[in-house]
Amino acid sequence: xxxxxxxSFVVFSVSQSTMLAVGAVYYMLFTGVPGTATYYATIMxxxxxxxxxxxxxxGYPYDFVVVPVWIPSAMLLDLTxxxxxxxxxxxxxxxxxxxxxxxxxxxxxxxxxxRDPLEVPFKYPRPTLPAYMTPIEPxxxxxxxxxxxLGSGAGAVLTVPITALGAKLNTW
Numbered sequence: 001x002x003x004x005x006x007x008s009f010v011v012f013s014v015s016q017s018t019m020l021a022v023g024a025v026y027y028m029l030f031t032g033v034p035g036t037a038t039y040y041a042t043i044m045x046x047x048x049x050x051x052x053x054x055x056x057x058x059g060y061p062y063d064f065v066v067v068p069v070w071i072p073s074a075m076l077l078d079l080t081x082x083x084x085x086x087x088x089x090x091x092x093x094x095x096x097x098x099x100x101x102x103x104x105x106x107x108x109x110x111x112x113x114x115r116d117p118l119e120v121p122f123k124y125p126r127p128t129l130p131a132y133m134t135p136i137e138p139x140x141x142x143x144x145x146x147x148x149x150l151g152s153g154a155g156a157v158l159t160v161p162i163t164a165l166g167a168k169l170n171t172w
Contacts, residue, residue, distance in 0.1 A: 009104075009111065016068050017103035020044070021096040024077050028091065034082040037095075041074030069106040073099045 023044075024037035045067065052065040080095035 009108070012068075013104035013107060016070075016107075017073065017100050020070055020073060020103060021077065021099040024074055024099075025092055025095065028077075028081050029088055032086065034078050034086075037074040037077040037081070038071060041070035044068075044070050066111060069103075069110050072106050073103040076102055 020037075020041060024040045027036040027040050028034070048065070048067045052062075052067055055064050056062055076098040077091075077095040080098060081091040084090035084094065
């Protein structure tokens with residue numbers, strides 16, 4: 001493990017557990033049905049598996065995307081909502097705390113089962129783009145010191161005074 005690996009785990013744990021708690025509580029309070037947090041987590045899990053499949057189809061290794069374990073924490077949130085007799089504030093405080101404490105634990109077990117999850121993308125070569133999708137680098141500054149560029153620049157600058165002088169001479 002490295003420091004940035006631990007930081008990455010903490011950042012993802014905080015953001016994803018917040019996303020689960022806020023999204024699932026919103027769904028629960030909107031519908032009033034205790035099972036909606038698990039339903040929401042199932043949808044998020046399916047979305048993540050679809051993203052994992054898309055990256056795998058692009059040529060990345062299978063463990064390039066680690067699917068978070070949403071459902072057990074959502075089940076705790078549903079259980080809290082059911083146990084507090086649909087008290088909205090208790091569901092938010094107790095359920096949110098349970099999600100915040102359990103989600104990183106479930107994901108730590110998930111990450112321990114994956115082969116070197118944060119270094120695989122850097123060891124694995126990126127798939128190459130076809131020729132028609134390869135970006136063309138802009139040729140900025142390529143002719144900066146060439147005599148042709150200097151001559152054409154000087155010609156462009158001197159064109160206006162010479163033209164004005166010629167117009168003045170033609171009036172005589």
